[in-house]
Amino acid sequence: MCRHTHTTAGVAARTSTTMTNSHADPAERAEYDVLLIRLDDEVYALSSANVREVGRYRQFTPVPGAPPTLPGIVSQRGVILPIVDLRLVLGMSAAEATRASRLVTVVHEEVEMALLVDAVIDLTAMPAATFGPVPPALDPARARFLRTVAYHNDQTVALLDVGEIVAVLRDWT
Amino acid sequence: MLIIIRTTRRRYAVRHDDVAALRVVARAEDLHRQDVAGRPYVGVELGPLLDPADRSDAQRRHALIVPLRRRNVALLVDAVDTLIEHAAPQPLPSLLRDRLRPPWAIGAVLINDQLVVQLDIREVARSALLL
Numbered sequence: 001m002c003r004h005t006h007t008t009a010g011v012a013a014r015t016s017t018t019m020t021n022s023h024a025d026p027a028e029r030a031e032y033d034v035l036l037i038r039l040d041d042e043v044y045a046l047s048s049a050n051v052r053e054v055g056r057y058r059q060f061t062p063v064p065g066a067p068p069t070l071p072g073i074v075s076q077r078g079v080i081l082p083i084v085d086l087r088l089v090l091g092m093s094a095a096e097a098t099r100a101s102r103l104v105t106v107v108h109e110e111v112e113m114a115l116l117v118d119a120v121i122d123l124t125a126m127p128a129a130t131f132g133p134v135p136p137a138l139d140p141a142r143a144r145f146l147r148t149v150a151y152h153n154d155q156t157v158a159l160l161d162v163g164e165i166v167a168v169l170r171d172w173t
Numbered sequence: 174m175l176i177i178i179r180t181t182r183r184r185y186a187v188r189h190d191d192v193a194a195l196r197v198v199a200r201a202e203d204l205h206r207q208d209v210a211g212r213p214y215v216g217v218e219l220g221p222l223l224d225p226a227d228r229s230d231a232q233r234r235h236a237l238i239v240p241l242r243r244r245n246v247a248l249l250v251d252a253v254d255t256l257i258e259h260a261a262p263q264p265l266p267s268l269l270r271d272r273l274r275p276p277w278a279i280g281a282v283l284i285n286d287q288l289v290v291q292l293d294i295r296e297v298a299r300s301a302l303l304l
Contacts, residue, residue, distance in 0.1 A: 061281065061288040062183070063265065064223035065273040073265065073281055075288050080281055082269040111268055169268055 032128050036121040036157065037104065039087055040095075043121065043157045045150075050106045050162045054120050057101035068094070069169060074114055076105060081114045089165060090142050108162045126152055131159070144168070175262065175282065177254040177289060178237065180220030182227040184254065186262065186282050187237065187294040193245070194238040195253055212245055214238070217301040219248040223277070223292075239298035246298035257284070262291045275300055 034045035053076070060072040060083045069088045073080050087095060100119040105112065130150040134143050147161045174189035216236070220227035229251050236247040262280035264270065280291040
């Protein structure tokens with residue numbers, strides 16, 4: 001994931017052989033193709049079915065009156081995308097962008113958006129058997145955005161629910 | 174046609190049809206003069222209205238005169254950059270547009286590979302009168 005821009009077209013092709021239904025429960029499949037991202041010191045995963053593109057962070061255009069979670073817009077191949085500060089969505093503190101920061105373009109139904117993340121770690125296939133339920137002790141404000149949790153390479157990885165992120169961004173006032 | 178204006182930190186686009194006149198303002202007191210109909214100008218700094226950190230220390234200002242029903246609002250900016258005759262602004266993504274408070278931004282236009290937010294300058298002027 002070191003290239004400036006990485007489309008997931010190739011990944012989608014591989015995904016089709018390993019994922020019969022991208023929205024099915026991970027436990028029903030042998031592998032689950034995900035993009036691993038870092039927020040603060042935590043690792044999260046995005047289903048490759050949602051991911052369109054990964055690009056280096058670049059200065060975006062702030063929009064007056066926008067909430068902190070949706071601070072601005074960026075043009076991606078002629079399409080205007082809203083920036084989503086994923087740290088703030090998950091209840092983390094704001095942070096300055098660094099050289100490692102990335103914009104991950106994701107899509108859910110008709111909504112396309114650029115997620116601002118601290119870093120992209122890898123695009124990988126995780127065994128479905130490693131996934132389990134979200135721990136009940138987790139903060140409900142954050143747990144609502146998680147579909148499932150896995151233990152991968154000595155780290156806990158939480159699979160983000162992009163649909164829930166969109167729903168909450170629409171409803172937050 | 175769009176007018177591209179510049180505050181200290183940002184550029185914005187506004188519809189030319191929404192602006193009655195562009196004036197150079199050497200002193201803030203000039204804004205208290207009345208127009209030909211005897212209506213006073215209400216002067217408002219546009220930069221800090223949109224972003225509290227966007228403040229100018231320039232003396233010489235440009236004013237966008239926006240006529241409302243009973244008053245003229247003079248929105249002060251650092252500069253008027255350019256006029257774009259055939260601009261094609263795109264609407265903002267609905268996910269963002271529906272969350273704007275206040276809803277002054279209505280679109281964006283790509284100029285030299287940079288997105289410039291388009292403002293509903295009449296709505297900005299109306300709101301400025303209430304502040």
